[in-house]
Amino acid sequence: MSRRTETTSPRGDAEINGIGQSRGQQIRSHVLSKISSAEWPEGFRIPSEARLSGEFAVSRMTIHMALRDLAAEGVLVRKQGAGTFVAARRAQSTFLEIRNIHAEIEARGNVHTTDVIALDAVNCDLSLATEMNVTPGTVVFHSILVHRENGRPLQIEDRFVNPRFSQDYLDQDFSRITPYEHLMATGPLEEVEHVIQAIPVDETSRKLLEMQPDDPLLLLRRRTWSGGLIASSARLLHPGSRFSLAGRMTVAR
Numbered sequence: 001m002s003r004r005t006e007t008t009s010p011r012g013d014a015e016i017n018g019i020g021q022s023r024g025q026q027i028r029s030h031v032l033s034k035i036s037s038a039e040w041p042e043g044f045r046i047p048s049e050a051r052l053s054g055e056f057a058v059s060r061m062t063i064h065m066a067l068r069d070l071a072a073e074g075v076l077v078r079k080q081g082a083g084t085f086v087a088a089r090r091a092q093s094t095f096l097e098i099r100n101i102h103a104e105i106e107a108r109g110n111v112h113t114t115d116v117i118a119l120d121a122v123n124c125d126l127s128l129a130t131e132m133n134v135t136p137g138t139v140v141f142h143s144i145l146v147h148r149e150n151g152r153p154l155q156i157e158d159r160f161v162n163p164r165f166s167q168d169y170l171d172q173d174f175s176r177i178t179p180y181e182h183l184m185a186t187g188p189l190e191e192v193e194h195v196i197q198a199i200p201v202d203e204t205s206r207k208l209l210e211m212q213p214d215d216p217l218l219l220l221r222r223r224t225w226s227g228g229l230i231a232s233s234a235r236l237l238h239p240g241s242r243f244s245l246a247g248r249m250t251v252a253r
Contacts, residue, residue: 023058027066030056035075035086044086046076100180101157105149113151116174117208118144122160131223132160133230141169143179146208153209156237165231183224183232191225198240209239216240 034040047055049063056063067084070076077087105112122128122142129136141161146153159179161169166186172179183189201217211217218240223233 023056023062024066027052027056027058027063028070031066031070032075040086042086042088045083046086048083100178101147101155102178102181105147105154108149110150113148114175114178115146115148116143117146118142119170119174121163121170128160131230131233132162134162139163141166143169143174145174145179147178154238156205156208157234158237159232159234161232162229165226165229179232179234187226187231189224189226189231193221193223195221197221205237209237211239211241 031040031046034046040046046067049060049067052063053060067076067078071078071084071087074087076084078084102112120142121139124132124134124136124138124140126136128140129138132138132140134140141163143157143159143161145157145159147155147157157179161179161183163169166183169179169182172182174182197219199217199219201211201213201215205211205217206213206215209217216239218238220236220238221234222236224231
């Protein structure tokens with residue numbers, strides 16, 4: 001029986017090529033390039049480790065580690081006995097700045113629509129009064145919206161707004177504009193607070209977001225200040241299995 005002999009440098013599969021990439025990085029770049037070009041679409045079964053090993057002339061362990069890392073990042077899905085597949089792309093939002101969900105969805109080339117579930121005025125109990133920094137019993141405006149991407153629910157926006165900041169909040173047609181657009185046009189925002197949590201899925205959120213019972217629910221709490229007031233406090237709920245939050249910042253030197 002013949003046995004193929006693999007020739008490597010003293011550094012083995014970690015050899016650096018002429019453009020400064022290790023073999024593992026080459027494999028990663030190859031896979032990401034195939035996905036980004038849509039040659040390998042969502043759900044596509046990628047070539048086997050053995051085939052990629054022969055194509056790149058590296059050990060199967062190097063291939064295995066590169067694909068394992070991409071699976072851990074959510075780029076690939078590995079199914080025992082079936083192979084490795086291109087994962088469904090998650091919608092991604094940034095939490096280091098306030099952005100319009102309508103613009104984010106359109107930037108991905110998709111269609112944004114909104115269901116208005118509730119739009120009313122409520123009296124603050126102690127918990128909400130503390131959250132909005134007002135006295136209990138104060139009237140604040142309240143909206144619940146479901147934002148959809150290509151018809152699929154992506155976010156529940158449960159928001160309270162201080163009437164001293166926006167007196168005409170309840171007069172807006174939020175099926176045509178987003179609260180972000182209205183609030184940004186109303187006055188300058190001076191400060192933003194973000195808190196991110198993973199929470200159990202309640203029945204109402206599960207139905208509105210069309211989630212499975214065991215899907216994770218991702219909560220982004222956002223409070224904004226203007227003119228010394230808490231202008232708005234929002235709970236933004238997302239299906240964790242198809243949504244992620246990302247941020248990038250410059251570190252002062």
